[in-house]
Amino acid sequence: MGQANSNHQVIEIENLTRTYRLGKIDVQALRGVTFRVRRGELLSVMGPSGSGKSTLMNLLGCLDQPDAGSYLLDGEEVGQLGDDQLARIRNRSIGFIFQTFNLLARTTALANCELPMLYGGVPPRERKERASKALAEVGLADRADHHPNELSGGQQQRVAIARALVNNPAVILADEPTGNLDSKSGIEVMSILQSLNRDAGITVLIVTHDPFIARHTQRVIRLQDGRVVVDEAVAHPLRAGEAERPSEVSLEEEARA
Amino acid sequence: MNLLESGRVALGALSANKLRAALTMLGIIIGVGAVVTLMSAGNAVEAYITNQFRSIGSNLLFVAPGTFDSQRGGAASAAIGGKGLTNGDAAALLDPVLAPDVLAVGLELTGAAVVDYRGESRILSISGVGPNYDDLRNAKLSAGRFLDEGDQVAESRVAVIGPLVVDELFPENALPIGEQIRLDDIQFRVVGVLESRGGSAFANEDNIIYIPLSTAQTRVFPSRGRRGDFHISLIYVQAITEDRTSAAEDQITAILRQRHEIQSGDDDDFTAISQAEILTSAAGVLSVVTIFLGAIAAISLLVGGIGIMNIMLVSVTERTREIGLRKAVGARRRDILLQFLLESVVLAVAGGLLGVGLGGLGTAAIGRAASDLAPQLSLQAVLLATTFSGLVGLFFGIYPATRAASLNPIDALRYE
Known part of the structure; x- marks a missing residue:
C-alpha cells in the first residue's frame, strides 16, 4: 500500500477532531488539525500543555481514534478501524519512543527489542537477528544481555529506539524522548534519531516542548488550543552535539519570536 | 502470537517472581494433596473391606429371622x-x-x-x-x-x-x-x-x-x-x-x-441377603464417605483458586504499564488475555502436579501407618485433581485476564 502511494506522504491528516468528555464537560482537544508528513522527514510538534499534543500523538500512534477527519498512514486510511486492526497497524507501521522508556524491567535489552516482533509473528531466530542488528545500530551491541536497571537513562532510551526500529515502521513517534534525560544523554539520543533519519531515511516525528530539541529537526508544527498555529521549516537545523545548549532565557525568547 | 510464545511469556513472568508464584500455588498444592490423599485412602479402605467380605466365602447368602x-x-x-x-x-x-x-x-x-x-x-x-x-x-x-x-x-x-x-x-x-x-x-x-x-x-x-x-x-x-x-x-x-x-x-x-x-x-418375617448385596451396600457407604471427604478437600482447592485470582489481580495492576506497552507495540486483546490466562493456568496446574506429589507422600504415609491397608495413588484422583486444578486456574484467571486485556493502552501507558 505504501508503495502504491506515489506522492511519498507517510502521514496525511485532514481536519482531525477529537473531543473528550470529562465529567459533564466536553473538552475539545483537537479542533481540526491538518498536515502532511513526507517520507524521510524529521519534524517536531510543539505546544504548551493542553494544546492537544498528547491527543494528536495518540491519534497518530493509532492508540486512539478521531471523532472526525481522515488519517492516511502510509496511504492506508486508519481513522476508523477495529481494535485488532489498530494493533496490527501499530505493530507494523509505528515505532514508539516514550519519555519514560517503558522497557520491561525483568527482560534483557535484546528481549525488549524482540517484543514488537513477538506480536508480529516473526520466527524466533529472525527475531533475535533483527533485535541484535537494531541494538548494534544504536551502539548497544555489547549491552544486549543487560537488564534495564543495569543501563543508564540514555542507554535505556537507546534500547527503546532499537525496539522502535525492529519492525521497519513507516514512522517513529517519539514523545518527549529526551524529557527524562540529562542534556548530554539527550543530545546522544537526538544524534541517533538524526542519523537514523539521515542515513536510513526513517521518518521521525518528535513531540516536545523543548525548543532546543525542536531546532534539531527540519520542521516545526506548533499547536495551540487544538489547532495548528505554525507549520514551518527550521532555517538551519542543528546537528546534535554541534551547538551547546543555550540558556533557558534565550530559548524562551526564541520561542516567543 | 501463538500459544507456545504466550506460554513462554507467562512462564517468564512467573519465574520473575518465584516466591510469590510458590506461595500462590501453595493453596492449590495443599488442596490437591488433600484430595489425592483422601481419595486414595478411601479407595484403600474400600478395597480392604471388599477383600474381607470375600474371605467369608463366595456365592454365600445369609438368611436371618426378622x-x-x-x-x-x-x-x-x-x-x-x-x-x-x-x-x-x-x-x-x-x-x-x-x-x-x-x-x-x-x-x-x-x-x-x-x-x-x-x-x-x-x-x-x-x-x-x-x-x-x-x-x-x-x-x-x-x-x-x-x-x-x-x-x-x-x-x-x-x-x-x-x-x-x-x-x-x-x-x-x-x-x-x-x-x-x-x-x-x-x-x-x-x-x-x-x-x-x-x-x-x-x-x-x-x-x-x-x-x-x-x-x-x-x-x-x-x-x-x-x-x-x-x-x-x-x-x-x-x-x-x-x-x-x-x-x-x-x-x-x-x-x-x-x-x-x-x-x-x-x-x-426374615431377611435373605447375599454377600454381593452386603458388599454393594458397604461399598456404597464407603464411596459416599470418600466422595464427601473429597468434596471437603475440593473446597480447599476452591480457596486456592481464589488465592490465584487475588494474586493475578494484583499482578495485572502492577503490570499495567507493561500491558500498555505490549498493546502499543501490537499486542491484541486476545494476546494479553491469553498471556494472563496461561499464567494463572500454569500456576494452578503446576500447583496441581506438586499437590499430586504431596498426595503421593500422604498416601505412602497412610500405608506406613496402617499396614493392613495398601493405599495406592488412585489414578482417578490424580486425573480429577489435576484437571480440576487446571479448570480452577482457568476459571479464576478469566476475570483478571479480561481486566488486563480490556485496559486502554493510553491510560495503561500513563499509569503510575
Whole structure:
C-alpha cells in the first residue's frame, strides 16, 4: 500500500477532531488539525500543555481514534478501524519512543527489542537477528544481555529506539524522548534519531516542548488550543552535539519570536 | 502470537517472581494433596473391606429371622415377634425342586454364655454350628479337628475355639486341645483351634466358641418353635454358582414365605441377603464417605483458586504499564488475555502436579501407618485433581485476564 502511494506522504491528516468528555464537560482537544508528513522527514510538534499534543500523538500512534477527519498512514486510511486492526497497524507501521522508556524491567535489552516482533509473528531466530542488528545500530551491541536497571537513562532510551526500529515502521513517534534525560544523554539520543533519519531515511516525528530539541529537526508544527498555529521549516537545523545548549532565557525568547 | 510464545511469556513472568508464584500455588498444592490423599485412602479402605467380605466365602447368602429393623435383638426377639427360623426351615431350603440353585445349607445358633476355665470366668459369644460350617465359611483349623457329624448326633460337649479365645482363656497355653472349659456350667472339651479370619461380616469371628448345633439347641440355648422345632439364628445358603445367587435368593424367599404362611402383599418375617448385596451396600457407604471427604478437600482447592485470582489481580495492576506497552507495540486483546490466562493456568496446574506429589507422600504415609491397608495413588484422583486444578486456574484467571486485556493502552501507558 505504501508503495502504491506515489506522492511519498507517510502521514496525511485532514481536519482531525477529537473531543473528550470529562465529567459533564466536553473538552475539545483537537479542533481540526491538518498536515502532511513526507517520507524521510524529521519534524517536531510543539505546544504548551493542553494544546492537544498528547491527543494528536495518540491519534497518530493509532492508540486512539478521531471523532472526525481522515488519517492516511502510509496511504492506508486508519481513522476508523477495529481494535485488532489498530494493533496490527501499530505493530507494523509505528515505532514508539516514550519519555519514560517503558522497557520491561525483568527482560534483557535484546528481549525488549524482540517484543514488537513477538506480536508480529516473526520466527524466533529472525527475531533475535533483527533485535541484535537494531541494538548494534544504536551502539548497544555489547549491552544486549543487560537488564534495564543495569543501563543508564540514555542507554535505556537507546534500547527503546532499537525496539522502535525492529519492525521497519513507516514512522517513529517519539514523545518527549529526551524529557527524562540529562542534556548530554539527550543530545546522544537526538544524534541517533538524526542519523537514523539521515542515513536510513526513517521518518521521525518528535513531540516536545523543548525548543532546543525542536531546532534539531527540519520542521516545526506548533499547536495551540487544538489547532495548528505554525507549520514551518527550521532555517538551519542543528546537528546534535554541534551547538551547546543555550540558556533557558534565550530559548524562551526564541520561542516567543 | 501463538500459544507456545504466550506460554513462554507467562512462564517468564512467573519465574520473575518465584516466591510469590510458590506461595500462590501453595493453596492449590495443599488442596490437591488433600484430595489425592483422601481419595486414595478411601479407595484403600474400600478395597480392604471388599477383600474381607470375600474371605467369608463366595456365592454365600445369609438368611436371618426378622427384618432389618427388628433384627437388632437377633434370634430371641424374632422368636417372640415373628415365627423365627427353625431347623425345618433350613432343611426345606434343600428341596431340589423348589430350590434348584441351592447347593448347601449351614445352620447357626448364636448366643452368649459364661465361660469358665479353672475358676476364671468371662462372657463370650457361643455359636452352635452344623458340621459343614468350616466348609461354608472358609474356617481353617490351626490345631485339632472341627466338629463332625458324630458330635451332632451325640450332642457332644466339645468345642472348637477361635484364636482370640485361646489368647483370652489360655494365655499360657497356645495349644489347649483337650482342656476342659465350662459354658454356663456345662462342661466342654476343646477339640480344635481355628486360624484367624479377622473381623468380617457381622462380628469378629476369631472371638467365638463353636459347639455342635444339636448341643447348643438342646443344652445351652434351648428354644423351640411352633412345630416343636428348634430355633436357629442364621442360615447360610451356598448357591451353586456365583451368578445363580440371586436366583437362589428368590427361591429361598418363596419357600420361607410359604412355610411361614405369609400372605402375598405382607412383608417377609426374615431377611435373605447375599454377600454381593452386603458388599454393594458397604461399598456404597464407603464411596459416599470418600466422595464427601473429597468434596471437603475440593473446597480447599476452591480457596486456592481464589488465592490465584487475588494474586493475578494484583499482578495485572502492577503490570499495567507493561500491558500498555505490549498493546502499543501490537499486542491484541486476545494476546494479553491469553498471556494472563496461561499464567494463572500454569500456576494452578503446576500447583496441581506438586499437590499430586504431596498426595503421593500422604498416601505412602497412610500405608506406613496402617499396614493392613495398601493405599495406592488412585489414578482417578490424580486425573480429577489435576484437571480440576487446571479448570480452577482457568476459571479464576478469566476475570483478571479480561481486566488486563480490556485496559486502554493510553491510560495503561500513563499509569503510575
